[in-house]
Amino acid sequence: MTALRVIPWLFTIALLLGSAVGQETFRIAIGVDPDTLDPQQSTTTTVDNIMDYVVEGLVTIDANGRTQPALATSWTTSDDGLTLDVELRQGVTFHDGTPFTSAEVVWTFERLLDPDVRNPRRGPIAAIESVEATGEHAVRFNLSEPAPYLVGALSMTTNVILPPSIVDVEGNSYENITHLVGTGPYRFVERALGENVVVERFDGYWGEMPYYEQVVFQVVPEATTRQSLVLAGQVDLAILPPTSDIPALEANPRTEVVLGPSNRTIFIAINNDDPALDDPRVRQALNYAVDKEAIIQGILFGAAEPMDAPMADSLFGYEEVGMYPYDPERARELLAEAGIEEGELELDFMAPTGRYVQDFPAAQAIANFLREVGIDTQVRTMDWPTYVGTMLEPPESNTTQLHLLGWAPSYMDSAQQMEQFQSGQHPPNGLATSFYENPEVDALIDEAARELDPDRRASLYGEAGRQIWEDAPWIFLWVQSFPMVHSAEVTNIGGFPNEKFDAIYARPAD
Amino acid sequence: MSGFLSYLLQRILGLFVTVLAVAVTIFLMVRLLPGDPARVIAGVLATEQDVARIRVQLGLDQPMIVQAGIFLRDLFQGDLGVSARTSAPVLAEIGARLPATLTLAAAGMLMAIAIGVPLGAWAAARAGSLGDVVVSTLVLFGISMPVYWLGLMLIILFAINLRWLPAAGADGFASLILPAVTLAAFSVAFIARITRSSMLEVLRQDYVRTAHAKGVDRRTVEWRHALRNALPPVVTVIGLQFGQLLGGAILTETVFGWPGLGRLLVDSIFARDYPMVQGLVIVFAAMFAFVNLLVDLTYERIDPRVRYG
Numbered sequence: 001m002t003a004l005r006v007i008p009w010l011f012t013i014a015l016l017l018g019s020a021v022g023q024e025t026f027r028i029a030i031g032v033d034p035d036t037l038d039p040q041q042s043t044t045t046t047v048d049n050i051m052d053y054v055v056e057g058l059v060t061i062d063a064n065g066r067t068q069p070a071l072a073t074s075w076t077t078s079d080d081g082l083t084l085d086v087e088l089r090q091g092v093t094f095h096d097g098t099p100f101t102s103a104e105v106v107w108t109f110e111r112l113l114d115p116d117v118r119n120p121r122r123g124p125i126a127a128i129e130s131v132e133a134t135g136e137h138a139v140r141f142n143l144s145e146p147a148p149y150l151v152g153a154l155s156m157t158t159n160v161i162l163p164p165s166i167v168d169v170e171g172n173s174y175e176n177i178t179h180l181v182g183t184g185p186y187r188f189v190e191r192a193l194g195e196n197v198v199v200e201r202f203d204g205y206w207g208e209m210p211y212y213e214q215v216v217f218q219v220v221p222e223a224t225t226r227q228s229l230v231l232a233g234q235v236d237l238a239i240l241p242p243t244s245d246i247p248a249l250e251a252n253p254r255t256e257v258v259l260g261p262s263n264r265t266i267f268i269a270i271n272n273d274d275p276a277l278d279d280p281r282v283r284q285a286l287n288y289a290v291d292k293e294a295i296i297q298g299i300l301f302g303a304a305e306p307m308d309a310p311m312a313d314s315l316f317g318y319e320e321v322g323m324y325p326y327d328p329e330r331a332r333e334l335l336a337e338a339g340i341e342e343g344e345l346e347l348d349f350m351a352p353t354g355r356y357v358q359d360f361p362a363a364q365a366i367a368n369f370l371r372e373v374g375i376d377t378q379v380r381t382m383d384w385p386t387y388v389g390t391m392l393e394p395p396e397s398n399t400t401q402l403h404l405l406g407w408a409p410s411y412m413d414s415a416q417q418m419e420q421f422q423s424g425q426h427p428p429n430g431l432a433t434s435f436y437e438n439p440e441v442d443a444l445i446d447e448a449a450r451e452l453d454p455d456r457r458a459s460l461y462g463e464a465g466r467q468i469w470e471d472a473p474w475i476f477l478w479v480q481s482f483p484m485v486h487s488a489e490v491t492n493i494g495g496f497p498n499e500k501f502d503a504i505y506a507r508p509a510d
Numbered sequence: 511m512s513g514f515l516s517y518l519l520q521r522i523l524g525l526f527v528t529v530l531a532v533a534v535t536i537f538l539m540v541r542l543l544p545g546d547p548a549r550v551i552a553g554v555l556a557t558e559q560d561v562a563r564i565r566v567q568l569g570l571d572q573p574m575i576v577q578a579g580i581f582l583r584d585l586f587q588g589d590l591g592v593s594a595r596t597s598a599p600v601l602a603e604i605g606a607r608l609p610a611t612l613t614l615a616a617a618g619m620l621m622a623i624a625i626g627v628p629l630g631a632w633a634a635a636r637a638g639s640l641g642d643v644v645v646s647t648l649v650l651f652g653i654s655m656p657v658y659w660l661g662l663m664l665i666i667l668f669a670i671n672l673r674w675l676p677a678a679g680a681d682g683f684a685s686l687i688l689p690a691v692t693l694a695a696f697s698v699a700f701i702a703r704i705t706r707s708s709m710l711e712v713l714r715q716d717y718v719r720t721a722h723a724k725g726v727d728r729r730t731v732e733w734r735h736a737l738r739n740a741l742p743p744v745v746t747v748i749g750l751q752f753g754q755l756l757g758g759a760i761l762t763e764t765v766f767g768w769p770g771l772g773r774l775l776v777d778s779i780f781a782r783d784y785p786m787v788q789g790l791v792i793v794f795a796a797m798f799a800f801v802n803l804l805v806d807l808t809y810e811r812i813d814p815r816v817r818y819g
Contacts, residue, residue: 224765232677385547385550
């Protein structure tokens with residue numbers, strides 16, 4: 001008997017035992033108060049994570065970051081790469097009873113592309129020119145240019161499918177949605193501003209039924225309090241406990257720590273335009289000078305993996321290059337080769353505080369490692385909007401030398417990561433704040449953006465990655481983890497590699 | 511009485527002028543903050559077109575003087591604008607969270623008065639005794655203890671170890687206790703200290719000695735004669751403390767995940783949400799000015815020498 005045949009039997013047995021679904025409530029402590037519950041307007045991963053309980057896209061990602069069917073069952077791209085045909089799942093119903101058909105998909109994408117409705121993440125789908133229904137359960141996307149990354153981008157919460165009837169729900173309008181209606185395993189019940197969001201199991205869900213009847217997302221901005229709620233047994237799961245408490249939580253038999261995978265690379269952007277830093281040997285020296293492993297163990301409490309390529313290993317197009325080992329001797333040699341004497345180089349180093357796991361403490365340690373090879377480094381910090389403003393100054397007025405940054409592509413493809421290394425993406429056009437420029441790399445990335453053959457596309461990114469690694473426009477640091485802590489009484493909780501928790505199918509441990 | 515009415519009108523007019531001055535100041539101050547709000551709100555994946563659209567939506571494409579004119583015109587119509595971050599009207603967002611902050615501030619204030627005043631009076635009546643030293647030490651503790659630290663200690667004791675109270679949230683009376691105690695701690699200490707010194711002053715007065723000499727019961731002298739006359743400075747301090755309390759509420763709300771205005775203010779500043787920051791500061795200023803007006807009016811009740819008009 002194949003595994004597939006066993007599943008209906010297991011379901012029947014489970015139903016007979018009455019244990020497939022429960023009546024309990026699952027509580028999750030989150031750190032942010034949602035700024036919106038309109039998928040199209042969201043910019044925050046945690047807010048997306050909540051909405052993922054209620055809404056679904058055409059595709060989704062699995063635990064390894066690979067694209068999987070969701071409301072679409074299959075898709076094909078034309079040979080010229082200019083049309084994308086998508087077959088839709090049948091027998092799916094929205095929470096308000098609307099059947100899911102191509103009409104809802106067309107409406108959703110028209111709204112996503114409508115310049116009169118705010119969509120802060122329109123960039124990844126900007127290649128779509130129009131969407132048309134080619135059948136009751138089939139749609140065609142007409143593209144202005146080949147966009148091999150597009151199917152991956154459809155997994156973003158931004159691009160989930162909503163029914164047109166949603167605008168008639170009280171409190172909603174075409175421009176702004178506050179009461180979400182989707183096809184997901186949970187339906188939206190209520191939101192108390194600053195307090196919580198409540199969802200309830202949707203009995204008409206097409207896929208696997210979750211165990212918990214109700215899920216409450218409780219807004220708790222302070223990390224120590226989130227952790228306390230788990231320790232006090234008042235929530236089941238808390239995201240981002242204080243990093244320094246991870247070892248204690250791991251040792252505690254009442255709690256379990258999940259170090260969720262992430263695609264967020266943490267790095268120090270080196271200003272490649274700065275005369276003191278335009279020699280690749282100097283930038284390589286900076287890479288050799290920093291002991292990444294020691295900082296991960298000592299300051300991040302293990303909540304990261306050192307980078308071994310310019311992108312996280314969960315992205316399509318990742319190819320390992322091998323990390324810069326900690327070698328202060330080699331760093332000194334390279335600096336000497338570049339004609340820099342001990343103590344001659346002075347660097348200004350900016351780092352944010354509280355934006356990434358242990359960001360400022362790590363920056364202070366990095367500055368110390370740089371001082372040890374004779375580079376006088378001063379660290380400073382500032383609030384985030386000021387920080388972003390400073391690093392996005394155009395080249396003629398940009399005075400940064402080193403700045404610490406995290407970069408997490410919103411879909412699991414190297415395309416967005418590589419924007420960091422494209423000369424066309426230098427501020428003010430984009431966010432490539434190291435001002436790195438290599439025509440060879442530009443050409444490889446441009447070619448990959450048009451290449452329809454996945455294997456060839458991946459190898460183009462691999463080649464670009466090796467060249468970038470050699471040129472060292474960054475101090476390559478680590479791919480940070482996404483720590484969570486949950487009560488030992490619940491199980492089946494994990495993380496997706498895009499800093500989302502995976503707890504829809506959580507259940508009691510016994 | 512007509513004298514009192516005209517006094518009241520004057521004060522209310524003054525209140526409006528104060529709030530207007532605060533409004534203009536905060537309007538200018540948020541615009542002095544570095545960082546382009548349209549870019550911060552649009553996020554890193556927005557197209558340039560979207561960033562430009564948000565700039566127009568926020569009116570940031572207009573000259574500053576035009577922006578100020580629109581802001582003041584809307585303000586006089588009671589319209590605080592639409593939040594750039596949440597797309598909801600600022601008044602609605604504030605209205606939804608104001609009751610939580612007021613509940614917390616009122617609970618903290620009541621607790622502070624109910625404990626602080628008797629404690630200070632009691633210590634003054636026993637100046638120099640062991641009890642007085644204990645109270646003074648506690649007061650020093652309360653004043654110097656950071657809100658954050660006290661809040662977390664209370665959570666560890668009452669939520670994790672004893673499991674008596676919720677660590678966070680706003681689910682009924684039980685969840686109000688820890689945040690209110692945390693918020694009250696500083697004010698209890700401060701009010702107790704002021705009451706004690708004011709009371710010591712009064713206890714040295716001739717009429718108190720006379721009362722004692724006449725054989726009036728000690729308790730009556732202390733609590734009825736002396737305390738009443740020691741109250742005016744205490745009431746002033748309570749009024750000023752209310753401002754402190756609103757400030758403290760920002761930290762307390764963050765620690766306890768209390769759904770009030772404090773966290774909204776922090777989020778809005780970091781998002782460069784000009785309309786929301788302006789609205790919140792105006793509301794805070796109006797509340798503070800109103801409470802101080804109430805304090806001044808209370809003087810008349812507790813101090814017969816003060817007559818308005």
